[in-house]
Amino acid sequence: MERKKPKKPRGVARYIEGKCIACGARCQSACPVDAIEMNNRDEPVILLAKCIGCQKCLKVCPAGALEMYYTPDEQKILAEYNRAQAGIEAPASAPTAAEWKGVWIFVEQTNGTAHPVSWELLGAGRALARDLGVELAAFILGSGIQHLIPEAFGYGADKVYVIDNAVLKHYRTYPYLEASLQLIRKYKPEIVLMGATGQGRDLAGAVATELRTGLTADCTGLSISQADRLLEQTRPAFGGNIMATILTETHRPQMASVRPHVMPKPDFQSGRQGSVILEEFSLPEDQITTKILEVIPLRSESTVNLAAARVIVSGGRGMMGPENFALLRELADLLGGVIGCSRSAVDAGWLPHAHQVGQTGKTVKPKLYIACGISGAIQHLVGMQNSDYIIAINKDKNAPIFSVAHLGIVGDLFEILPALIAELQNHYAQLEEKSLAVI
C-alpha cells in the first residue's frame, strides 16, 4: 500500500528583529497577498493571517531579514516530508549523455534579417561545443529565410536546422514555440542558447516551460564544467552584488539566454559549409489564436536608441544652448554612449523628443548615466533613477538630482566637462602607447 504523501507545510514569514536595512519595502512589493505592512521605521510587519508561506519576501530581501517560521507540529511534518522525499527523489528518467547531444543556437530573424546576437552566440557556442566535443548547430525559424543558412555556417555552425513555413513569417509565440519544441524533442540538443532580446525572452521562457527544464536568463558567462559536462551559466544576482553560477543538473536541454553585446562576435568565414536539415512543419493558421493585423515600424525621429544604450550622457536646462550639446556628444563618443536630455531641452527645441528621458519620455537603465545641468525634478528622476551608476554635475548643491546620484559634482559643467574629456582622451592615449609598447 502506498504511503500517503504528506503535504509539505508552508509556514509563515517572520521578521528577524534589527536586520532590516530599509531597502524600500521590497518585501512588501513582492508579497502577492498584501500580507506585509511597513511600520514607521520601514520595517516589515507580517500579517500572519494573510501569509501563505510562498517565501517570495524571503528571496527578495537583500539583508536576509526574513525567515520562515514553522510551528512545532509543522516542524514534525516537515521532517517527515523530507524523509519521504529522499525516498522518492531518485529521478526516474535522468537523461543520459548519449540521449542529449549538441549545442544549439537559436538564430533570431526579423523580416529575413538576423539579429547580430545570434552570431555572437555562435561564437560562444563554438567554445562550448569544443569543450564538450560535440556539434555546434543553429536553428532558424521563419518564412523565406534560407538565405541565412550560409551566414550561419560562416559564423561557425556545423549544422543548420531550418523550418521554413508561412505561419512563421512574423513572430508569434505559439507557432515559434511549437516549431522549436518539434526540433528540440526530435534532435535532443543538450544545450540551447537564445539571445535575450524581446523575441528571445518571449520564446525561451515558453520553450523551457514546455520542456520542463531550467532557463537562466541574461547570462554574462557560459562555460563547461569538465568534470560533469554541465553548462555553467553565470549571471549577476542580488542587484549585481554577487555573480551566481547556475547548473541545470537533471533536466535537458540546458537553456540560457544572453544579452546582445555581451559575447564577442566571431569572425565570418565565407564559403564555410555544413549540413542542412530542412524540417517539415505543419500548423494550421486557424489553430493560432494570435493574428498579426498590422506591423507599425518605429517612427525614427532620430536614430538614437536610448533604451538599449549602456552609457547615456544627458543634458538639461543648465546646458544653456543647443551648441553646448557638442560637449556632451564628445563625452558620449569617448565613453561609447548616446546623448539624452531632460524635458527642458526638448521644450527649448535643442533636441528632438526621442532623446527625452523622464516621465513622458523614455525610461532608461544604463550602466552609466551622467546628468549635466539637470536639476532632477521628480518627472526626470522617474525615468533614470534605476541606472546602475549615476554621476551628476550641477552648480546648485541643493539640486534634487544629488539625492539619487552615486557621485555628485557641484560645479560649473562648462569647466568640468572639458576637463573630463581631456582626461579621458589622455587616458586612452596612454593606453594606446602602452599597448603599442608591448607589441
Next chain:
Amino acid sequence: MNMNWSRLLFTVIFLVSIAFFARNLYRLFAMLCLGRWENRFDRLKDRMVSMLLFAFGQLRVLRSSYGFNHLLIFWGFMVLLLLNFEFLMAGLFPHFSLAFLGHYPYALLLVMTELMSVLVLFAVAAATIRRLFFRPDYIEASLDAFLILGLIAVLMVAYFGYHAGEIHLGTTIWAAWMPVSRLASALYASLSPQAAEGVTGTFWWIHALVLLAFLNYLPYSKHLHILTAIPSCFFRSFSVPQTVPPLEFEKGNHFGVSKINQFSWKDLLHFMACTECGRCQAACPAERTGKSLNPRLLVHEGKRNLFINSQAMWNGRRIDSLPPPVDEKAMKVSLIGEGHESIAEEDLWACTTCGACMVECPVFIEHVPKIIEMRRHLVMEQARFPEELLRFFENTEQRFNPWGIAPSDRAKWAQGLDVPFLEAGRPVEYLFFVGCSGSFDSRTRHIVTSMTRILNAAGVSWAILGNEEKCCGDSLRRLGNEYVFHQLAMDNLQLFEKYGVTRILTHCPHCYTTLKNDYAQFGANYSVIHHTQFIDQLVREGKIQLRKRVNGRTVVHDSCYLGRYNGIYEPPRNVLRAVSEGIPPLEMPRHEAKSFCCGAGGGRMWLEERAGKRIYLERTEEALATRPSTIAVSCPYCMTMFEDGVKEIKAQDTVQVRDIAEIVAEAIEA
C-alpha cells in the same frame, strides 16, 4: 387679400409647411429619446430662474459687449411672434386680427413691432458687416449664417413693404400706430392703384413664403437653437462644471461613450442647442494655442453624428413609437474617429478640462463631461490612449502615486519636521491631505513644509495620514480610467472612515475638487477646505500673525479647479492683500472665471504636448506682461507649469513663483 384662389393656395402651402415642420419636430424629439435617461427635473424653481435670466435675459450673451446686438434680434423676434401669428392666421381667415386684445394694447403691439423691426434690421446689418469685415477668428463665416441674416432682413423689409402698401391703399385703420410703415408708404406714391396692389400683394407673399420656409429651414441649420436654447438653459447643470457620473462595474455594462445613443438626452439636446457663437472656442486653452481641439467644432461634430446616425437607423421608416427603435448595426458613422461627423481621438486627449468653455456657453452646453465619457470608452473598453499614460496608470494602480515610488516613502518629507500622524481612536480637527505632488515633488515639498509651519503656528489640531495615504485619483478620473479611480476612492474613503475624519484640508485644488465633489458620489461625509480658504480664515480670526510685509508686485493666477470648478476666487486675494497691508495683487487680463489654464489639468500633466504653442508658455507670457516680481499660485500643477515657463523665458532672476502658503509662511516668520 380677398381673392379666394390666393387664400386657397396659401392654405395649402401653410398646411404643407406646418405638417413638414411638425414632422421634423417629431423627429428631433425622437432623436432626443435615443439618449439615455437623466434626471434634470429637480430644482424646478431654480431652473425657471435660470431660464428667465439666461435664455430670456441673455445674461451670458451680454458678457461680450457685442452681445447686445443679439439681444435686440432675440427680443425683436419675441415681439414679432405675435404679429406673425396674426399674419399667418389672417392668411387663412381673412378677418382675423389681434385687435380683440383691446384698442390700446393692440396699438402698443403695433408700435413695438414697428420699432423692433427697424432695430432688428439694423442689428442684422451690423451683424453682416461684422461677419464680413471685422470677423473675429472664432466666428465662422458660414453660408448658413449669412442665409439666416439674409432671410431675417428679407422678412423685415417685406413686413414694411406690405404694411406700407396697406397704408397707401387705405386698407388698414391702424396707420396711426405704424409710424415707420407710414414713412415707407411714401414709396408707393408714384404707383398706380393696380400696381400698388400688386406690389403689396407681392410683399405679402414674400413675407408669407419666407416665414414658412425659414420655419422649415430651422432643423437644417444652426438656427435650430431658437427651439433648443431655452430648454437647454432650463435643463442646465447646477454643479460648476459638472463632474461625471460614477460607473457600475458589472459584467455586461458598457463603460464610457462610444456611440451617440449612449449619451444622455441632455447631451443630445446640447448638440442641437449650439448656436456656433464660438465663445467656447475663444476661451479654450487648447484651441488658442493651436491644437486641433475646438470645443465648438466638437459639439458640431456631435450634432452631425446624431443626425446622420439617426437618419441611418430610421432610414425613411415611420417612427411609430417613442423611444424610437435603435438598430445599432445600421449606425453609419462612428462617434470617435476622423471626419466631419466624428470626434477625433486627438481632440479628446487635448482637453485640459479647465471648464472655460462651459462657463462661456450662453446655452449651458457641457463639453467636458462628454469628453471624459469618451475618454472612458477609449481607456477602459479599447485601451487606446497615448503611451505616456501607460506608466502613469501602472504606477498609480500599483504604487498609488504617479511616479511609482514606494508607498513607504510617502511620508518621508515629514521626517525631521513637526508633523503629527493620524492615529486610530484619536481624531483631530483637520486631516491635512498631502497629495502625491506634496509628498514626492521636490518643489511642492516647500508648499507642504510651509503648511506645516502655518498649521503649527496657528495651533490647529491636525495630522496627516502618512504612508497609508493614496492618490486622490483626480487625473485618473479626468483621463477616463474610472476603474482605478474607483479603487483608490474606495480605499481612501475607508481610511477616512477608519480615522473618523470630519474635515480635510488640502493645498491642491485637484485633491480638493476630487475629495469634495467626486467622492461625494460615493457617500463621503466630511467637509473639505482649500488651504487658501483656511489661511484666509486664520488671518481673519487672528490665529496667525503676519509680521513681515511682502513687498513687490505680485500677480495672482486663478487655478481652474479652484476658481471655475469651485468658485473660490476671493480667499487667495484676501490673503495676498493681508500680507501686503491691503494692496491688492495684480490681475491678468484673463482672470477669475475667465482665467486661462496652465495646461496641466485633465491628466495633461502626464502627457506630452505635441502640437502648437505650449499652453504654459502662453499663460506665463500673460503673467509676465504685468511685470510682476512674484507670481502667486495656489496649485502644485500651476506651480510646476509656471516654474517651467519662467525658466523657459529666462526670467527666473527677476520673477519668482510662489504658492500662497509659501508667501504666508515667510510672512509669519519674524
